[in-house]
Amino acid sequence: MSVPTIKDVAKLAGVSISTVSRVMNESKPVSPESRRKVLDAIKKLDFKPNELARSLVMRKSNMIGVIVKDIGISYMAQIVRGIEEIGRMYNYDILLSSTYGDIEAEHKIIEFMCTKQVEGIIMISEKINPETLFKLKSKNIPFVRLDKFYEYTDEHTVSIDYKSTCNKMTNYLVDEGHNSIVFISEDVTSRIGREKLAGFNEGVATRKVKSALINAKDITVQTGYDMGEEIFKLIKENNSTVVFASEDSLAIGFISYCYDNGLKVPQDISVAGFGDDLIASIYRPALTTIEEPYYDMGAISMRKLIKELRNEEKLKDVTILPSRIVERGSVATFTKKNK
Amino acid sequence: MSVPTIKDVAKLAGVSISTVSRVMNESKPVSPESRRKVLDAIKKLDFKPNELARSLVMRKSNMIGVIVKDIGISYMAQIVRGIEEIGRMYNYDILLSSTYGDIEAEHKIIEFMCTKQVEGIIMISEKINPETLFKLKSKNIPFVRLDKFYEYTDEHTVSIDYKSTCNKMTNYLVDEGHNSIVFISEDVTSRIGREKLAGFNEGVATRKVKSALINAKDITVQTGYDMGEEIFKLIKENNSTVVFASEDSLAIGFISYCYDNGLKVPQDISVAGFGDDLIASIYRPALTTIEEPYYDMGAISMRKLIKELRNEEKLKDVTILPSRIVERGSVATFTKKNK
DNA sequence: CTGAAAGCGCTAACAC
């Protein structure tokens, strides 16, 4: 016989299917005897309820859709880890799909996930398309967005305080003895780009140190590398001793450029990043950077989503997580510190 | 009204639900007029069929379970990308779960995925537990394993020819003018470990160069680093000019050790890896290594699984994919080559 | 406490 159903269990146990259901779900009292018989039958048949059928009748799929731009991007994978672990705790499975930035695909995925009756959706992307967002909202299915360029509006997200963190890093660099800093900023038309820049500027202003700015067109390692020459120029012009990149990838790209062009990090120039990518600790020199708690971002998003689904709690619009500076080898110290 | 069902469509179109079903699935001819009415109603209501219900009655979930050890491991994420893209082509969704090596969790996940009626399972792990495998087989649900330590038996997998590839790399190194090679091998009790070593030995034997061997207890970057001192000793004893690590992570760890201990790669010592991890091209010096086609491994596994599900083709036991040497900066050239 | 019966949303014979 193929896979057993509740009927088979009922027959073997000599009770009705309702009784079987009741012992399985402990939804209603069942006499000890029936209970035992049912349990025996379940064990004997190695019966496992068909979750599809349960989902259908209970209108509850226990599935969350996770839409990422690309699961191969390491920080996204870290977020997914968090989502997944919390999911398992609450018995939620995740349906994963990647968009590769294709907006057509994005829409299809959302449709499809809805037909699969996912109970909620988490979107992880660098930038989420407004149309997609609109679509998502129209479905009125709970969702959380994890989006680097998120402008606070009325959706739910989990983030860190980019501004104060960049301020902190700037202060740290000055504390280490750096008096002229080059800042590589990312897309300043985005909230995060602006916040990071603002934090840096604030730090520079309060500490009264010199600064120079350069914009990255995107946040790939390649771009960090390609900007090398320009950055070198800025360093020379400003007598800078450190480059603070608003993304680790940019910092790594730049360090690679230094490597290829005979500048030693941190002996000749210090470099700090932002994000604590997987690679930041492996690279040599290991990158001094700001830890973005990706795993936690995923975990908290998931927890929020689940609470919302259980009506235990309304999703708060924005959750701000702490972040910290991770000191590694890429920043030289010019001051004697007594820690 | 909440989400519309097939009934609502039927009512609005003034036909029976069968007719609606028929036009949706094009399963049977329908008069042009009914068809139009149905299509109109569907559009008007923005009706989308409940896939859960369809799955239940058709006994076909269109879901594949993907069990990874940890989606945060970059090569695993690469494999998942391949799986996912092919999946979408064939309208398969993926249900993702990570085990973190916990065998308890592994079993639960398999159970759970089966109750969710996944049609097949792909397991991605460095080492798959025999018990898990047994469980999986007992479910008799099609599955593919992507396992570094896989010993060919009777399951289905996709792999590359580790032996000949290592042989090729060894020859390449000799061609570049290296006459004494240190090989960092991984767990030689595993098939892959053995094959890699065999390939290396073969190359060394045919080219009649000197060689030294050292075993890695695992394949983490840290281990590569920790072995640094021992490797240094081997290099000195054998006058070696190159270290060939059987995993990129080991190579990277070792290069980091060199960096921290004043040996320059490739000026003082060359290093080659295996795998072409994401980091291999980003690291400086960029790592000369062997490209393992992770994406393709995922894609092909998925395609095989789907073919099997469609009964178009039996899963071949083992599929061997091509791989190639990626020349980058970590290996010095001592010979003049006219390419 | 327990069983019969209705029904979740859909597909697939089976009649007409």
Add this chain to the structure above:
DNA sequence: GTGTTAGCGCTTTCAG
């Protein structure tokens, strides 16, 4: 061509 009906495997009234 089309509607009726019987399920898919399960939960949940509703009687008893």
